[in-house]
Amino acid sequence: MTTQPFTGFTDLASRALGGSVCAANDELFAQRENLIRPEAPFFDPNEFGHKGKVYDGWETRRRRDDGHDWAIVRLGAAGIVHGVVVDTAYFLGNYPPFVSVEAASVEGYPSVDDIEKAEWFTIVDKSAAVGGTANAYPVDDRRRWTHVRLNIFPDGGVARFRVHGDVVPDPRFLTGTVDLLAAENGATLTACSDAFYSSPANIIMPGRARNMGEGWENSRRRNGGNDFAVFALAAAGVPRHLEVDTSYYVGNAPGWVRVTTADARTSDIENATAWQELLPRTAVQPDTRHRFALETDDAATHLRLDVFPDGGLSRLRLFGDLDSESLADARARWWDALPAEHRSQVPHVGA
Secondary structure (H helix, E strand, O other): OOOOHHOOOOEEOHHHOOEEEEEEEOOOOOOHHHHHOOOOOOOOOOOEEEEEEEOOOOOOOOOOOOOOOEEEEEEEEEEEEEEEEEEEEOOOOOOOOEEEEEOOOOOOOHHHHHHHHHOOEEEEEEEEEOOEEEEEEOOOOOOEEEEEEEEEEOOOEEEEEEEEEEOOHHHHOOEEEEEOOHHHHHOEEEEEEOOOOOHHHHHOOOOOOOOOOEEEEOOOOOOOOEEEEEEEEEEEEEEEEEEEEOOOOOOOOOEEEEEEEOOOOOOOOOOOHEEEEEEEEEOOOOOOEEEEEOOOOOOOEEEEEEEOOOOEEEEEEEEEEEHHHHHHHHHHHHHHHHHHHHOOOOOOOOO
């Protein structure tokens, strides 16, 4: 199967975003939590354990009845799913020949028993899968989901399960000062000059990075110029303070950084004149969390980070307040995307 364009969307299920494999009916050979690890699967042909060959994935025992196996994932960020990838890397004689995916949307933090009783909708019909392959399945349903269930028929192993889509944040948590650049709130990377070692999409993930591999690292620039990354903010808002974190970048931090913003609602962001300087070119230190207070009344929908001449960051944060138009849009988008059963569980958050 060919890779679908939807793989450019955020992986809503990723452990890096806070996802969790909250239940599985069987995981005798390999644990369910491996499904959503952000890194690529690994295989050591010589590694065996008490139960057999060790796989970096989820693997169930050989089924001797007519049922099938399943695993439930609580998404790290609820959203609209554009497609899923069921990656059977290294599973060649033990992959599931068929898979399907269901989704549910629930309020709050249900127990495993409660989520199993929720109303589930099929978003990927029972479909053929191939071993040793990143099997990609597009999804047309445009409702917002909080949980997904991967079904494998009848049994077998899956290395990784990716759920690509748009984050649709709950507007009840977008009041006051919030991180406009957080992936969990819906911000996304739209362009970058270089992602040789790791993508700048990492620097808007939740929490502090634990090592250099969880940030953005570009290659060493040898031809002049500088590296950059452009992000669409989670929602339009007025910036209040900025955080530039170079933690773990000791010999490869940028010498300087510059941050500019633009409002796509009022100007063409493809035009250089649309961009306003938020933080002028400023020297930064290695392995340091820098914080900058901002003085601006201009709302923004996009942010551009320039690093000079190159170098990596662990995290980038932009805290600010949604303007009234943006908050109304967020409320309408959330409400319109909720399945009917979920709507009945919450009060209508009006514009």
